[in-house]
Amino acid sequence: MTNKLRVGLLSTAALDVPGSMRVYAELLSQALAAHAPDIEAHLIELAPAQPRGGLSQRFEMLALPLRARRCRSENIDLWHILDGSRAYLAEGLRGAPVVITAHDIIPVLQQRGRFPGAPTVGRAARWLWRRNGRAMRMAALLICDSECTRRDVNDAFGRAGMARVVPLPVRPGLVANGGGELTAREPGLILHLGNNGFYKNRAQVLRIFAALDRSLARRLVMIGPAPAPALRELASALGIEAWVQWVEDAEDVQVANWYHRASLLVFPSLYEGYGWPVLEAMTFGLPVVCSNAGSLPEVAGDVAPCLAPDDLAGYVREIEWLLRDPAVAQARSEAGRRWAEGFGLERFARDMSAAYRAACDGVKR
Missing domain, CATH: 3.40.50.2000 (Glycogen Phosphorylase B;)
Incomplete structure (x- = not known):
């Protein structure tokens, strides 16, 4: 032995x-x-x-x-x-x-x-x-x-x-916190997780949401630390502050709940050494649209579109397609779950x- x-x-x-x-x-x-x-x-x-x-x-x-x-x-x-x-x-x-x-x-x-x-x-x-x-x-x-x-x-x-x-x-504790009866998906709820580091590209998340058809994208939830003042100012300048909810320092139970409730995760980072939220979202069957920077293509595999961080039109196109077509969203959800099982x-x-x-x-x- x-x-x-x-x-x-x-x-x-x-x-x-x-x-x-x-x-x-x-x-x-x-x-x-x-x-x-x-x-x-x-x-x-x-x-x-x-x-x-x-x-x-x-x-x-x-x-x-x-x-x-x-x-x-x-x-x-x-x-x-x-x-x-x-x-x-x-x-x-x-x-x-x-x-x-x-x-x-x-x-x-x-x-x-x-x-x-x-x-x-x-x-x-x-x-x-x-x-x-x-x-x-x-x-x-x-x-x-x-x-x-x-x-x-x-x-x-x-x-x-x-x-x-x-x-x-995948974190077993996070998955366990999301157990029990599933929360119904909220139509048009866009989710992002990240800190205020420049590479998380939170400002681009706001710009993407502002460019979306408001009849499809109805709410943006930003999980992370308190936003920098410049982010609040940008949300105001874009005219979307009424549709943006900042969730500060969420614990795993809250994060799991948002993974269940959201319609999709948007993740346009400028760089990621790994990009845990992408894998976590897939574990909960949440469709993902992310960037092609850093490790994200490795983490996303072939089950999520990976776009250049500054491709605003591309994010709008992919997100609106998912929000308009439940069959596409469901197929992405199932593929994501299967992919995440390997981690x-x-x-x-x-x-x-x-x-x-x-x-x-x-x-x-």
């Missing part, structure tokens, strides 16, 4: 703040416990609380390698840093090879001019990503959520052959276990 591999999962996601990194840590722990008998995973929390900005946040950043150093006494065969934006904490690790999950490297791509018109990357972020880059170049293996991210990582850090794709799974916890655990073994074998050679 293969000896169990003892893996230290290093999480830097604050326990008191929900978010994708918190979800990733919990999903990976759950998947390995249930479906990887050859892995003995230990989740190690390095950031128990969210820093309150300013100096405290900078201190937290500097303290992470010191906290990681305290873990050296752990009996661990392999370290796994779960958030590549904190890859620099590898500086404090010794005694076992390190793997790092690179979910995306958007700040690096920004510095390289990948996104015209994007905000300038600040001095602190540039310094941080230089440290992250050094850590990623030294890691035994990089784990990427998508082939797109793997290509970006290889190009930026020269890790060809040392980066492996492990796609993210389960068992596959996630299997792929991750294989990545861990590959990292250890590479170090031994």
Whole structure:
């Protein structure tokens, strides 16, 4: 029998703040416990609380390698840093090879001019990503959520052959929260999930909705943090503020409910390292119209149209077609459900276990 591999999962996601990194840590722990008998995973929390900005946040950043150093006494065969934006904490690790999950490297791509018109990357972020880059170049293996991210990582850090794709799974907890009697779809309800980051392209969502036939597209629900003032001003300028509902910091029960209620998800991101909402929407049978940027064509497969982020006319055409033709919407719904079934916890655990073994074998050679 293969000896169990003892893996230290290093999480830097604050326990008191929900978010994708918190979800990733919990999903990976759950998947390995249930479906990887050859892995003995230990989740190690390095950031128990969210820093309150300013100096405290900078201190937290500097303290992470010191906290990681305290873990050296752990009996661990392999370290796994779960958030590549904190890859620099590898500086404090010794005694076992390190793997790092690179979910995306958007700040690096920004510095390289990948996104015209994007905000300038600040001095602190540039310094941080230089440290992250050094850590990623030294890691035994990089784990990427998508082939797109793997290509970006290889190009930026020269890790060809040392980066492996492990796609993210559908969240069982989210699906469970959507169980029970299904909520009826609300005709003409357009849904978007995303933060205020430039790459989420929330302004384009507003422009798309404003261009739609109002007899078909009757309401827009935007789930995420409080909108930036410029977004509210844009909604007002477009004359659509009466039809836009901002749902701030929704919990899983609310998100599942909106996935059930909506008529479709629109997702015109400028870039995504993965694009979880697309896969989640499909799990709930919600048709999707998304962009062709970043990893989204990988996540959407052949079951959703993928358009250029700035193709306003294309989004209007595809959305109105879905809203006018229930048969097309139903076919997309069924195809999406089938596609999403391939992204389960068992596959996630299997792929991750294989990545861990590959990292250890590479170090031994």
